[in-house]
Amino acid sequence: MCCLLIFVLYAMCDIISIACLNCNGLREINKFEQVIGKLKTDVICLQETHWSEDIMVNIKKIWEDDIYVNHGNQRACGVAILIKRGGIYKVKQIYNDGKGRMLGIDFMFYNDLFRLVNIYAPNVEIERKGVFKQMKPLCTGNCIVVGDFNVWCTRLDVSRSANFKSDVSRKFLNDLMQSEDMADAWREENPFKKEFSRRQMVLGNLKQSRIDLCLVKKKILHYVKNVRYKFIGVSDHAAMTVKMGVNMEARGGGMWCLNSALLKEEAYRKSINGCIRGEMENSLFEENVCEWWEMMKGKIKKRSIRYSKQRNFMRKREMEGMGSMLEKEAEKIENNPEYTKEHFFRIKAEMEMYEKEKCEGAIVRSRAQYAVEGERCTKYFLNLEEKKQRKNYITELENEEGEKVTDYVEIIEVVESFYKKLFKKENVKQECVDEVLNTVSASLSDVERNKCEGDMSIEEIKEAIKQTKPNKSPGSDGLTHEFYKTFKEILAPILIRLFRSMEERSEVPESMGLGVIAILYKNKGSPLSLNNYRPLSLLNTDYKILTKVLANRIKGVVGSIISPNQAYSIPGRDITDTICTIRDVVDSMDKDGEGGLVLCMDLNKAFDRVEHGFMEQAMRKFGFGERILRWINLLYNNAKSCVKVNGVLTNPFPLERSVRQGCPLSAMLYSISVEPLATLVKRDGEIRGIPVPHGGLSLIHQYADDTTFTVRDMESIKRIMKHFETYGKASGAKINIEKSEIMSIGGVDMSGCDTTFKVTKECTMILGVNIGVNAKEARDATWTGILNKIKQVLSVWKLRELRLRGKVIVVNSLLLTKCNYVLGVVDLPVWVLNEMKEVLNNFLWGGKGVKISKDTLIAEYTEGGLKLIDLEVKRKAIRVKTMKKYLYDKVEYGWKGFMRDFLDKSSGCGEEGVFMALKKPMFENIPLFYQEVLSAWAEFLMDVRYECENINQILKQPIFLNPKIRMKGKMFYNRLYMKAGVRQVKDMAYEYVRG
Template identity: 25%
Template sequence: MKIVSWNVRGLGSVSRKAAVKELLFKYRPDVAGFQETKTKNWDPVQLRYICGGGVSLDSFEFVSSIGNSGGLLTCWDSSNFKCSQTLKDKYFSVVLGNWVGVDGTVGLVNIYGPNSVSDRKDLWTKLLAVLSNEEIKWCIFGDFNEVRSVDERLNSCCNQGGMDDFNRFIEDGGLVEIPLIGRRFTRISDDGIKFSKLDRFLSNQSFVSSWKLLGVRALERKGSDHMPLMLSEDLKDFGPKPFKFFNAWLSEDSLEAIVRESWNCEVRSSDPDRVLRDKFKQAKVKIKAWSVEHFGALENKIVGARNECNNLEAKAEQSGWSDREREKWLESRKRWLDLEEKKSGILRQKAKLKWLLEGDENSKFFHTTIKFREKKNAMRGLEVNGEWVEDPERLKLHVFNFFKNKFSRDLEEKPSFNSSKTKKISRDDAIFLEAPFDEAEVWNAIRDCGSSKSPGPDGFSFGFVKKFWEVLKEDFMKALRWFWEKEALGPGCNASFVSLIPKVATPLSLNDYRPISLIGVLYKVIAKVLAHRLKKVIGKVISDPQSAFIKGRNILDGVLIANEVVDFVRFKKRKGLIFKVDFEKAYDSVDWNFLLGTMNRMGFGKKWIGWISACLRSSSTSVLVNGSPSKEFMMEKGLRQGDPLAPFLFLIVAENLHLLVEEAKDKSLFEGLSIGNEGIEVSHLQYADDAIFFVKWSLRNLRNLIKILDCFHAISGLKINMRKSKIYGVGVQEAEVEDWARGVGCVGGALPFSYLGLPVGAVMSRKSYWRPVIEKVKSRLVSWKARMISFGGRLTLVKSVLDGGSFWGRIIRSIYGDEGGLGLRESEIRGGGCSVWKNIVRVGGLLDGMGLEFSNSFRKIVGDGSETRFWKDRWLGDRPLEVDFPRISRLEVNSGVSILDRGEWVEDTWEWKWSWSRVPRGRALGELENLVSRLNGWNPIRNKKDVWGWDFDLANGFSVQKLREILAESSVTGVGGRGTMWAPFVPKKVNVFIWRLNLGRIPTRETLDKMGIDLHTVLCPRCGESIEDLDHALFKCSEVNRLWMRVGNWWNKPLSGIHSVAQLIQEDGQPSLSDGSNNLLKLMYCGWRYFDCEGVDLAAVSTPTRSRRVFAAPLFLLSSPNDLSFCCSTEIGGYSRVRSAAVRGVLVSFDEFLIASTRGLLTQIRSVFLFVDNLLNAVVGCVCLVFGWENVCSIGFGSFCFVVLLGVVSVVWIVVVFGDSLSLLYLGLC
């Protein structure tokens, strides 16, 4: 598949037609779109001219130009693309049709964007109307005349409003951009100064999913200032891909026998680490063969099982089926569902979505996620010595040579470095680090590894290791004890893959990729164990300016301090300089000898250093190029990103930079910026390889800092990339900063700038500074994801983004600390020093307004009285003393005095001491006497701190869970005046439905009409008798009312008289959705889904089908959890013959509800009474079967026998179990 798009800037001239003819002949596309043709007419003769030489573009759609601007031409090969419909506008043309070999309709949209921002906005609105049909596979291409970000322009201005409109159009249309390969820009101005990316290809997810791997290439430019672009399918063979274990395989019982068999085989190696390595190799061979048998050709097996089920159902509907045929159908359906689950599990792991709940079976979403991941990470080519290379063999050779050279040790010897300021670990810490490995420690390390993370060269996930730990444990422990003793790892035991992740949208060279190491399970377990130990002691040798990977330090520390420094220098009107350093491939450049020498100076033991040396020197790697590994090579320097030890080892290396700066400061060679009244000097901040320096405004200071960084490079191997490093001036003219930057060879910048993803020196009240944060969140909430997952799935996605991006609690702690709530002194709180705390506690007022006295529910439980205010805090009684004794409290000299300061200990007796502004008299004196009387006998407790208590739970203190329980039981109103809580044991979509029901956000016709959505009628589409509001849709409609009547009969509740949501909840009598017995609210969801279709042919759902699907409910109440699928299969099958796809989806949802409801109910069957009640319901159902009411006899004779048999067994069970208590049981039933 090939589609060419080009803004030709005129097709009238002979030379331009010749250029187009040459382009088409060279690339032979299936579709070609040209913009800005500047011609009013086009005919087949001209088409044949530009398609000479065998190019088979024989059909076209043309849009005339307006004067000498615009004009569009779309032509296609009718043997590959069968056009069915066209649509034209002055700025776009649409061609709909069928692509040979692709299911469904394909829509091709050729665009030429107008110059005006407002006209482009109108164009986006029109296009959204065209793209509203999501069933069509859309591909939109052309010259959009707009960019998406400032990075897509060079030496030219951007219109922020236009960019926002364009990005909103892409988001609302559910579109994604297919990446451009090999170039950053598509247009160059005639003077060669301005560069822009105006041309692109956009598509929706269904178009991308229809081809294996799509990419857009910039072709050679001839005549026009725009480059031609070609969308094509990339099918190059980069070689075999390594074995990968999928956790979905763990569901197969037969796998364990294969693992045990391969693990019990003899291996030739003798060293335990090599034995474990070889056993993994043996297991890989056997499991690979086993997987082909059980998981090979899954799609074909699924189609076969599904077709077999459909054929049997069709036969049953025609002439019924025998018991044998029904059993065969059950087997086929079970096989079909099992195969679907296997497929979903594999896709889930490939999609690598951390936020998605386990068990989600949205295969379409997984497929699309995988496609986009492949598209984003695929390497289509690289620029090698000025030449663009796409050949797989040349690419893999170039990648191998690049990384082999990169990880080769420098030949020159590094100078040594020692500092008296080096911190050291204690002897006890060194002994702790070198202790023998025990099984519990190893298991904790394994448990800490993600079960579905990408595997290393051995191919096994940690899900496999955890599942078969009892089988693997002995060999693992032998290998770790060998490593502990010998301080060595054998060849292949520390092998890894390097996966290349693009750092930019259009990577051109290997410097545009981030190498991430995928490590095998043996070394990762060793590294995890060592990392867990090192994590506990490393904070003792790493100085405060480093804030990464150390417990108690936060990524926000550095950003907050940097902003405080800038604000202080500005406030004092001083001059300062900030130097933001960019290390060149920091992790990859670490010299091992320097690292080990530093650890030796820090007091690490000989054995520990030997272990770290073995971990480094045994490492080998090969680079994955589009999934296929290059040749392997040994590493000689650098730390692997992905190695659990790497972050901590890098901190040890980076500590030397801190020591160099401190030595320079001691020798007066370098001076930082002093802030605060105490003149605290801040010179540098480090977060791993992100470092910034604060320099007192002096050229000598800056030059000495450059020398310090050069010294650090000489000893450690970490080189500063001066071309990417920047200096920023505070209180200094930008021109002066630029001069200094040129003088030292770096780049000059202006405040604000970004550090660790957050702005430094910005006025955050300005909306523009929050744009990067907003764009980052938007990128993770792209619309194509929302379109493909349920409301509950979208909720989970949003929560994952917000939880991962904000960490509100951590932000508060990082700013205000942990002590005293927010780390503020009482005087600061009293003085209103913390506006953040004010805003937090203000939320309590909202609960007070709902009738819950939340803000008055906290009291001080007094210890020594040092942190409790005598008059203002609640500590003695239900109110502060200043409320109960207002007159005497107003005479207090210090109204905020603490209890401890209001008295003293005289030996073992507490005596109160008062301090009045005048002598109390009159009523004030009477209050004082009452106060003394209340205080009589009360004493503080020595050496015990005051703590906050919560009236609702004095023993345990405040908790969100307890507050939720209180809210559920309180008068806080919900539906019908009752509170609601989300139930964990029902499908999330049911919770979401009830929540939306609570808010009145169900899209009935009345609601949609109020929202301004044009409907033909607001009458109910089922009965046509009344306006479809919420109560009508769920209760008053005659169709729904019959459903409620049947359910009411089975549940022995008169539900047919219920006419509103509030009335239903009152009848049900359940205050909270968290109660598992609240099935009526859950049933409302299914009732809504059952009838939520406009124009659905309800006749397609036969009366027997409707009857047996609802009749199945009491049968479920008698089933065991293990038999749920059997009951569902037996009683609610056969939906494939229903004509309406919408109704089929509703029936499946109803099945899901019944299963979920049953599981919830089964957990509550705790007494014989409920069991007997369910049994009687089933008997009533049997009577219905016998008499054939509502055609329920179509449920089948086998089901009738099943119910009777179950009833007999139940009665026998009651008699045997309860025996003598049968009389009491009878009385209980009566």
């Protein structure tokens, strides 16, 4: 705890920074993003925003922390105060003049009450004096006033060529400062210096002045560390930055992370290469490669930091040199109006370009939600358009007793205690473990087992490095995926040696075993409860490479032991398989006259509660060999974690249970651990599941920790709960009753269950899709949610000045991809297509009418098009993909039985109906989703070429609507023959018997 207290005391000794900028109008969203990207301060005071209520919806989507506004109109005035979470607290608005000129707040900082006033004074002298009069009563207590005062306080605040005439507002302001005991903070620090905060070219003449000020009460002047002006290229005003605090220390520093931009520089690559090769000569490399690797990573970190500091120093010096040159050029222009201004604008443009690059780098490092990316709209930045996770600075929590905790140290202690307890193993009952695992019959074959047991190869390691996802936060050592990819050739042989040594010595390097848990609020439930936070393990990349090798081996065999009702992490299976089966089963229960019950079970902290002992025994039962089990035990028995909260790392604690979310192995280990629940339930003959056409039973459907049961009666639910209780005692699993739901189909009685589930009547959300008795209503509710999300995203993007090509990329990358998932499980009605068309046309053409035809937009670049995705064509492609899966995927998903039934009813030819280009009247009585499948398949079938391999295939071929059987280029169709049962070639052929 001592170490923790030192960390926290360091974090508590903090400063706050306040930025102030006259924006010259800030209605353009991309400009707003650029401004907040450059002003990285705790508080941002903006003047001349020109905002109105209609634009605030989009502003608040980008700035998710506190914001106080005082609107003027769309052409003038407007002030705003933006506050980042964690800088100041207990903020309260105390003044708003209602004219967009002045805004005041009170806040707490360093256990003291402060006041901040943001002012935008008028250009007209008498009006300016009036605003200063309104300001005077606010200047009490620990007051700070910042903003554009639009007046020169002294002769030093204006260029020589200006006419420094008398001004009644200046006199009033100076008298106010004297009577209220206030000072110009910048002038106090620079009594004789001339520096300007505004530059204008007026009729070819450069006008400069310092009118952006920071006035503070003299009694708190010692809090002000410095005031700086800096032109950032978005306004003719400089940004003024004020730093206040007791010292210059930073809040909890978090972890070092390699700047991957360094990897593009040859000098850096050469330096690291030389460092690694040099250290390979160290005798420790031969004696104990685990210890050597820890030392090596430390040296790489130190060298990277040193290189980065030198690089940044040189760049800063270049910028300072350009700034000095710009000042000299400005002075020359001021002294000689005839002096050429070309050099001034060239230097200014270079500085603006540098600032833009610096801003973009900061946005990438901070994973900002929005970035000014112009027309390129690269995939990385487009992905950032998705709704970002809420900022994870925690100001208050509830402890175990339910008491609210706000103290910085106590919050960290509550977090550490919660996760230490969560990841502490419980005493599972071995008799329950035996009962659960005795129901498991599936096992790996000898061939499959041996695939997981062999020696690791360099090729496997290189492939794992290749597969590791980029742009992911690294673990405690700070070395990114991009680092390993860059130095793959030299690191792969080292890693194979390291992994072999780990296996031989049963030893895991300390940093490799340590995971840093980042906790993210789920945006559901109270933020005071840690139960509503998702723990994500930030693991070192060397650990991920090792576990990726192991995961690739397990991935190749796991499909043979996990039943079709589980789709999570199993190669070839998809979440849509689970949803489609549940959808069809619910429809069947509604129509078969018996009805049933649908139980959507939510598991509490499912991944975090997996007991390692149970996981090992389950893997052994499924037939995994000793070597892969030793690897799993080695990695998990040595696992430790600490939690990162408010920039501080808690003390490390053992990870006695859980599968780490963020580890390449975790998904498959979880699926293996939860599979015995399915076998336990399915082995109970007294549980009444729902029959699936052509054999099979629908009972349990799993996707990760989402588990759905479909049964006939409440007695079956009772037995399921009894089995889950046994499974929970064996594995550590626990139901979250508050989030679990039950739905009755066909009026089936739901009374008599000891567990009080939440009851839903007509529809329930399963894996993001509405499933209900009324299929059309459920479908419409799903599509309405998708359309609302699309409109929400477009409401931000449409305010950007994108060209048509950029807009098309946005549509393809962000919007229509949102439809893919839903398209895989529900039909696409006409009203959705029409509304989607209207929304997209409005976005592409700004509501001014279509200027380029859809056929042109969807064409290839080489044909003059922009490759706009056609949603109708996309639907057909996904429907053909469904038919392909039906035909070629050997796994018998539940939905396949229903489709086989619908196909037979439509064609009368059983499975051979897939060779028929069916007409719409033939399948109009089956569910709309399958109507779309058969319609798309009929169109696709016209261009399919295939050969019959034997006589049986020929005899089974449909006679009618078969593209293979034509006369004069046309297919046959005779409804009477079909009705009479003459449908296939065999129905018209005589049987020949020898003799």
